[in-house]
Amino acid sequence: MKIVTICGAGIGSSGILKVNAERVLQRLGLTATVVAADIASVGRVAADAQVILTSAEFVEAIGPTRADVVVIENYFDTGELSTKLEAAIG
């Protein structure tokens, strides 16, 4: 499974999401590759992703995708991340 975290620069906030997503996956006992990327490269990086984690601001720019686009409000709330990731991965 591949999860992509998206922000404007591909560092910083998407990095926070990547780190916390990896922590949550480990707690859930799930294995996935998590990649942080910038919005400009989402088409290429997320082409084979199952889940895209991002902020509401980027949903429109991400555009049509086969991946589940999951909007995270509090990047440090691993509870929110856990609930939403579990729902997306199903």
Place this chain on the structure above:
Amino acid sequence: MSLPALADRAIVLRARAHDWRAAVRLAGDALVESGCTTAEYTEAMIRMVDDHGPYIVIAPGLALAHARPGSDVRCDGLSVVTLAEPVEFGHAHNDPVRVVIGLAGVAPDAHLEAVAQLANAFNNADAIPALAEATTRDEVRAILTGGAPA
């Protein structure tokens, strides 16, 4: 890069900003003051929000101001600005902002270690309000390293 030791110049407490641009600029100025970035990086951080919206407000009360690595970054750096009066960034859930973190990295990958340490500190939900209320730079350093105030 691990979380750089925060120099006094990189920490600004109880600052006043009349809007989000001024708040981000304070975090940028602190990075410039600590020798890690040029003024162009500050403008790049502001441009990220102009281009993409207030997504840098990644948690209630906290903005993580940053831009891409580039020639305007001289060294890996972090700055912390707390605001005397909270500032609206226009975020749907996480406004108003009381703490602005400025982040600069020479290389994209190097960011992740510093970012992981930031996540360690802020996964504690008390960290943002504690930072906002901090009255000394040592308190700020202690909160960011997850330790007790010195």
